Amino acid sequence: MNLRIDLLRELASAKHAMALTGAGISAESGVPTFRGADGLWSRLNPQELASFDAFLRNPDLVTEWYNHRREIANHAVPNGGHLALVQMETLFPDFTLVTQNIDNLHRRAGSKNVVELHGNIERNYCIECGKRYDGDAFEENESFKCPACGGLVRPDIVWFGEMLPADEWKRAEFAARKAEVIFVVGTSAVVYPAAELPVTVKQNGGKIIEVNIEATPLSSIADATLQGPASEILSDIVKQLMELQGIA
Numbered sequence: 001m002n003l004r005i006d007l008l009r010e011l012a013s014a015k016h017a018m019a020l021t022g023a024g025i026s027a028e029s030g031v032p033t034f035r036g037a038d039g040l041w042s043r044l045n046p047q048e049l050a051s052f053d054a055f056l057r058n059p060d061l062v063t064e065w066y067n068h069r070r071e072i073a074n075h076a077v078p079n080g081g082h083l084a085l086v087q088m089e090t091l092f093p094d095f096t097l098v099t100q101n102i103d104n105l106h107r108r109a110g111s112k113n114v115v116e117l118h119g120n121i122e123r124n125y126c127i128e129c130g131k132r133y134d135g136d137a138f139e140e141n142e143s144f145k146c147p148a149c150g151g152l153v154r155p156d157i158v159w160f161g162e163m164l165p166a167d168e169w170k171r172a173e174f175a176a177r178k179a180e181v182i183f184v185v186g187t188s189a190v191v192y193p194a195a196e197l198p199v200t201v202k203q204n205g206g207k208i209i210e211v212n213i214e215a216t217p218l219s220s221i222a223d224a225t226l227q228g229p230a231s232e233i234l235s236d237i238v239k240q241l242m243e244l245q246g247i248a
C-alpha cells in the first residue's frame, strides 16, 4: 500500500468519513461482480433479468435468478475487506458506509451505519399491496404470490430504469457533502447516481481514496489510487490509521 504520510495524517484526524462500496468488495467472498470478462453482465442480459418489465413478462425466470443470487449471498462469508470497514467505523466520530451491493454482507460483518443504495436481497414486497416478506420468502424456483392479495412478490432491490430509494439517496448525499474523505472500494464507478458521490466529496473539499484491482474512470480525480485486493488494502489502511491515532 502506498499512502503518503501527510495524507494519512489528514485522514487520521478526519471527523466525517465515508465509504462507497461495489461488487468488488464481495468478490473475495465468492460473490460475482457485474462488469469485466468474468462479470455477470458479460454472460447475461440485464434487461431480461433486472428490470420491472422483465419481471412482469417472466416472473418465474426473474425469481429463479434472484433465488440463485440470494443463495450465493447467504452462503458467502464476509471477508477481510468487510471486516476492515467495520473497524473503520470505530475510527471516525462520523462514518457512513454507502453500498451498491444487495448481498447484505456489510450488515452481516457488523457495520452499523449502512446505506443500501440498490436495496437488499433479503427483503421482498408485494407489488400490489406492498406487504413485506423478508428473509427466505422464496424457497421454490417460481414466482411467489402474496397470500394477502394474490399480487406478485418481488425482491426489494433497484432494477434498471428504477429510482433509488429516496431516503437512502438523501442519506448518501448528506454524508458526501460533509465527508472529509471517501474510500471508494471495488466499484467500476460507472453506475449513476452512485458514481456521483465521490465527485460531491471532492467538490466540497474532501479527499478520494480509491481501492480497486484496476484503474476506473474515477482514478484520474482520486487523491490516491491503491491497487490490490480490497481485503489487503483496507486492512493496511485501518492498521496505519490506528497507529496514527495511537490505538494500535
Ligand code: OAD
Binding pocket: 021, 022, 023, 024, 025, 027, 028, 033, 034, 035, 036, 039, 050, 100, 101, 118, 158, 159, 160, 185, 186, 187, 188, 189, 190, 191, 211, 212, 213, 214, 216, 228, 229, 230, 231
Ligand atoms: P462492477 O462489476 O461494475 O465493478 C466491480 C469492480 O470491483 C471493478 O472495478 C473491479 O476491478 C473491482 N474488483 C474486483 N475484485 C476486487 C477486489 N478483490 N478488490 C478490489 N476491487 C475489486 O460492480 P459495481 O461497480 O458494484 O446495479 O456495479 C455497480 C452496479 O452495476 C451494481 O450495483 C449493479 C450493477 O448493474 C444494480 O443492480 C442496480
